[in-house]
Amino acid sequence: IKASKTTSLKKAVQLKFKICQHKRDEQLLINIVDFLGFGRIYKVNEAGIEILVTKFTDIINLLALFKEYPLQGAKSKDWLDFCTIVELMQNKAHLSASGLDQICKIKAGMNTGRELL
Numbered sequence: 001i002k003a004s005k006t007t008s009l010k011k012a013v014q015l016k017f018k019i020c021q022h023k024r025d026e027q028l029l030i031n032i033v034d035f036l037g038f039g040r041i042y043k044v045n046e047a048g049i050e051i052l053v054t055k056f057t058d059i060i061n062l063l064a065l066f067k068e069y070p071l072q073g074a075k076s077k078d079w080l081d082f083c084t085i086v087e088l089m090q091n092k093a094h095l096s097a098s099g100l101d102q103i104c105k106i107k108a109g110m111n112t113g114r115e116l117l
Contacts, residue, residue: 001104013094013103015086017053017062020044036061059086078110 004012017039021029026041029051033039038058039051053059063083071079085103093099109115 001100001107007095009095009097009100011100013085013089013100015054015056015059015082015089017059017082018050020048020050022047023049025049036065056089077114081106081110 001011001013004010006012019029019032023043023046026049029041029049033041033051036053036058038055038061039053042050042052044050053062063086066079070076085106088094088099088103094103107113
């Protein structure tokens with residue numbers, strides 16, 4: 001969620017899907033981008049690189065892929081939250097104050113904000 005001068009709520013939702021790896025695994029990321037047919041590879045720092053996907057239609061394609069091949073482990077819960085946000089955006093909920101608030105709450109509980117049981 002970022003500040004926006006062009007929206008009535010003065011905030012905008014920008015979806016980002018990232019896969020980060022050490023630079024020694026660059027070929028793996030190249031292979032993933034080639035397989036997906038979308039995404040870009042960026043240098044993060046001296047040792048790190050990442051695939052970044054931000055185009056909404058590409059993210060929709062990721063939903064289909066991970067529905068067929070579900071993520072396992074700790075990241076699976078974050079992925080389900082991400083899917084919920086995508087669905088909210090498809091339904092234009094991000095354009096209302098209540099929808100934006102709902103997205104903010106979901107985001108706050110993802111990754112390091114998630115309570116472990």
